[in-house]
Amino acid sequence: MDSVSPELISNNQGYDRSHKQRLECLICNYHVDLNxxxxxxxxxxxxxxxxxxxxPIWRCPTCQTIHCLDVVDIDSYYAKYPFAEAKLTLPFRLCYQNLCQKMIEHGFSKTHSFLDYGCGNGLVVQYLRENGFANAYGYDPYAPKESFGDATVLQRGPFDYILLQDIIEHVEDPHALLSKLDSLLAPGGYLLLGTPNATNIDINRPELSNYYNAVHVPYHIHIYTREVVESLGKQQGWEVVKFFNRGYDDTRWFGLNTRTWNEYQSISDGTFDVIFEEINIWQALKSYRFLFYAFFGYWLSLRTDMTIMFRKKITD
Structure with missing residues (x-):
């Protein structure tokens, strides 16, 4: 990260250049020109x-990683993050069923240990425990210590399965994050990583919820392509087991797909918050576009999210 000179500040009116910014791609070291x-x-x-x-954001022309330019006091933004108020409603249960099925297909059972790293208020953990997965745990550095912010839970590792859902794009250093998770993952264990897919995000359409949700400034610091994420995993010695070209919340259930979520935001106040609030049924049903995507959105997915299953090799 670089500090910006007064000359660049004066030459780039409209952006506040009084603090640090991300001018260099952490993947390939390309340096963007502020001018x-x-x-x-x-x-x-x-x-x-x-x-x-x-x-402001920028896309690296070499590796296609998308970067949020400004470095902000992110703690103040997480203090009012709407997901903290989310409840385990039926839509979430159906989406988490879809997520967990990806792990079950790779051997996940009620006897295995599981860690949701960056679990928010622990809805996935709550869902798993309600379904008999007694060894399911969660940790989130932004959660209260008396809840899921207690790092001592990590001492229960190594874990057979780790979920890293919508986390890697939130951190400055993905190498450090994955290295930490490698130390928590048992040999032969699986890590399921979900994140936006930079390849399918049109950064020239900032007015569309289909794209501004995936970009999610200033929370999403770096957004990667499939090739970059798989390379980051391989640098830890993990093997890529399977690639899914959509997120866990993009399902075949009526109304439970990303196009429908995005359309509902558009007919509401446009914010992420409405997803975690009680749905305005009448407002939704009056929208032909909402109903259209509720039926067909899964098959019209823009695939702005992806999910990758990694496996840690067993060493001699």
């Missing part, structure tokens, strides 16, 4: 508490 305004797109924050704030 090249065409290199940047501006997205608004899709969290209601900060919806009036806008942030």
């Amino acid at each position: 090249d305004k065409s290199a940047f797109s501006t997205f608004f924050c899709n969290v209601r508490a900060f919806r009036d704030e806008k942030f």
